Amino acid sequence: MxxxxxxxxxxAGLHKSFGDYAAVEDVSFLVPYGRVVGLLGPNGAGKTTTMRMLVGLAxxxxxxxxxxxxxxxxxxRPAQQIGVxxxxxxxxPSRTARQHLRIAAAMAHIDAARVTDVLNETGMMAAADRPIKGYSLGMRQRLALATALLGDPRVLILDEPANGLDPAGIRWLRENLRAFAAAGGAVLVSSHLLAEIEHVADDVVVIAHGRVAAAGELTALTAHHGGDLESFYLDLTATTTEVRSCFAQNC
Ligand SMILES: Nc1ncnc2c1ncn2[C@@H]1O[C@H](COP(=O)(O)OP(=O)(O)OP(=O)(O)O)[C@@H](O)[C@H]1O
Structure with a gap:
């Protein structure tokens, strides 16, 4: 419950520095249950670093x-509470999807029956017994999603999950994220595919230069741009489109 x-x-007030380089500065936002929140921002803005902090990897x-x-x-029971x-x-590379999922389920004390469920849910059953080394990027994404869903969590954190998915896969992802939120789940999803975020997200958080540049309900934020997320986003980030790189700053 x-x-x-x-x-x-x-x-709440997340900062992350790598040496002298501030990759994330004072980032605060909420993801309520029942909502899909899109995390947007130019390359190097700090999206992945923020997500990594949320799940204890940074x-x-x-x-x-x-x-x-x-x-x-x-x-x-993290695997039952959040899928990442x-x-x-x-x-x-030598394991099959089914072997990978069985091991992940055993490690997280999840019923092995869930392996079949998530293989079916993610459209991976036909490839379940082939070695992962032969998988396309889209198949690896589906397997990553299957792993995230194993514990039947109520919260999902997904970094560019549409990467490599074919049009059917993108539609499947969209429908599933909407259904997940409609059933009371919460999703934080990053993407550079603004048209996709426009379809799937209730709210967006835009990070630029490591800081929150805008956050709120998608329809409210884009109201002055005719509801067009791309125009809103490009206006907002117009001065921040250069790729930020710690490497370029010799840190
Ligand atoms: N382990 C690290 N060491 C040094 N710098 C890092 C490290 N991880 C990230 N950075 C730097 O932090 C900044 C933010 O990176 P991050 O991967 O969070 O951006 P992003 O918004 O996810 O970008 P993209 O859209 O390109 O995936 C970048 O300048 C990156 O070079």
Missing amino acids: NDNTIPAIHA TPTQGVSHIAGRPYAALS VLDAGGLH
Whole structure:
């Protein structure tokens, strides 16, 4: 049972520095249950770093974040509470999808029957017993999503999940994220595909230069741009489109 008065995701004043380089500065936002929130921003803006902090893969220099009211590290059963897709790489090339999912389920104390469920849900059943090394990018994305869904979580954090998906896969993802939120789940999804975010998101958070440049309901934010997310986004980020790079700053 969820306490819907507690946000699914709460980022409060997150900062992350790499050496002297401030990749993320004072980023705060909420993702309530029942909503899809799009995390947008130019290359190098700090989206992935923010998501990594939310799930304990990067330690904030300052600030805190909570998932369902607790820091990620304090979740009792993280795989059952939050599904994460941060990188569709990092899969063992010789394993099959079914083997990968069985191992992930066993490690998270999830019923092995869920493996069949998520293979079906993500359209991966036909490829389930082939080695991952032969998978396309889109198939790896589907497997990453299947892994995220294994524990039947109520919260999803997805970094560019549409990357490599074919048109049918993009539609499938859109419909599933909308259905997930309609059933009371919460989704934070990053993407450069603004048309896709326009279809799927209720709210957006735009990060530019490591800071929140705009956040709120999609329809309200884009009202002065005829409801067009692309015009809104390009106006907002017009002065911040250069790729930020720690490397370029020799840090
Ligand atoms: N481990 C690291 N060490 C040094 N710099 C890093 C590290 N991780 C990220 N950065 C820098 O932090 C900044 C933000 O990177 P991040 O990957 O969060 O951006 P992003 O918004 O996800 O970009 P993209 O849309 O290109 O994926 C970039 O300048 C990047 O070079």
